[in-house]
Amino acid sequence: MTKAYLSIENVGKTFTRGAATTEVLRGVSLDVARGEYVSIIGHSGCGKSTLLNLIAGLTEVTTGGIFLDNAAVQGPGPERAVVFQNHSLLPWLTAYENVKLAVDKVFSGKKSKGERHDWTMRNLELVHMAHAKDKRPAEISGGMKQRIGIARALAMEPKVLLLDEPFGALDALTRAHLQDQVMQIHATLGNTVIMITHDVDEAVLLSDRIVMMTNGPSARIGEVLGVPLERPRHRLELASDPTTIRCRSAVLKFLYERNRFVEAA
Amino acid sequence: MPSPALKSVPSTAKPAGSTQASVVALPVKPAPRPARLQPLLAHAGERLLPPTLVLALILFIWEIACSSPGASLPPPSQVLTDSWELIAHPFYDNGGIDKGLGWHLLASLQRVAVGYAIAAVVGVALGVLVGQSTWAMRGLDPLFQVLRTVPPLAWLPLSLAAFRDGEPSAIFVIFITSVWPVIINTAVGIRNIPADYVNVAKVLRLNGLEYFAKIMIPAAAPYIFTGLRIGVGLSWLAIVAAEMLIGGVGIGFFIWDAWNSSLISDIIVALVYVGLTGFVLDRMVAGVASLVTRGTANS
């Protein structure tokens, strides 16, 4: 039996603190093909970050298993690079040093010093941040920080790129700009991407499939929607496209009719 | 966690912030000289004028108050004439303990340097241990909380008994006085490392040593330097007191000796030197702190 490239099999997660237990996820199964762009959408607190952290290996599954490229996921590692919800750049390092830290660690035996420098610069160029390479995080805007975070993750040459609301804290214009850049990078490099988002338009524009999660506790995958739109995609042309509109309303229906947000019990 | 350590943290955050501001201001286009010099002078005037005025006022009041024949303390003018020898020749050496104030200060500073250096290394190491491990924290924290309230001089008889010599005893008193704030602040800093940085380290699979050098120390640096800065102030407080009891060359014993010889003017001059030295020590640590932690405090 061959597994999918990334295979999430009947995963459950229960947090235990003392006597109190919270079942956050139950019976989550998902197959992701190589090069696929999958978005996870769901109301706040349903367990999206928890699922992403399980794939990243930052937390351990309670039940079930996760397999990447036929190997069980055990603990975090650079082949599953994460772009965190709030950039999480190290503030005492410059943009260049933040990316270089990852490059030096991941390619320590495989690339020479010069090659590691070139690779760092190449990834900064990929997100159009080479000009700010000597700036510290405190000196650059939120959008720029997020781009450095993406460059750091890409520089690890991950098998799967995990994005936790990468554009959540950005204004609409910057967000659109970064979405275009991510689409371009995905087209060039063909990464496998799993992205968490709150934004229906973003999910439709970027994804091959949209995974919709039910409300927690014990959240599950409620529905998976394929987005059969040709790439490359252009946001202006797609705005009035009938497929886009159909996908958007399907997601909106799921979120606001069948799984209305309930105040956390 | 102990509140004193937490409370003092913003004090390091500020210097770091202000350095950044001046760094940003640097690359201004070089304007013609006189135009640039003038605001600089005006700025210096603004900063220097108030303290100069206050100092003059205090000296004036002191002069008036102590000029009457029955005054127990000498007025500033008399301090100048009485102790001119001391002020003019800080580095004379007549053998024994009859040396200039500069030599006494140097001797004290040497002891502080040794004791404080040991305190910094041991303090950071213990702080990392306590901050890292919940077990070490539970076991050691109560002990630290009790020991740190023991006044520095209370350690002196015990250390004299243990070392049977003045020099190591003085150094031990410096160490034991300044080590607590370093331990406690380092531990708080380690405990406050954001989970995000830890996650980054995990994804990169940094090993223990890499994590220590590349994440832990830089992330905790503002806290560590807050502890070091409190520590250097305390150690200067402790050395002067300890030397009074131990004797030998050192600013503390100089003051005690002057008191025994009723040279009140010499005491006053020595106090000025002690204060200025303490101020310089504090500024030095603060300077190193803002140099090392630039960028760390604000993310």
Ligand SMILES: Nc1ncnc2c1ncn2[C@@H]1O[C@H](COP(=O)(O)OP(=O)(O)OP(=O)(O)O)[C@@H](O)[C@H]1O
């Ligand atoms: N370490 C933990 N211990 C206990 N409960 C946790 C833990 N981490 C997360 N939870 C709970 O799991 C639930 C899901 O959290 P999660 O962060 O995955 O939500 P999310 O979908 O990412 O929300 P958001 O969109 O706001 O980021 C929440 O109710 C949260 O309280």
Ligand SMILES: [Mg+2]
């Ligand atoms: Mg989340």
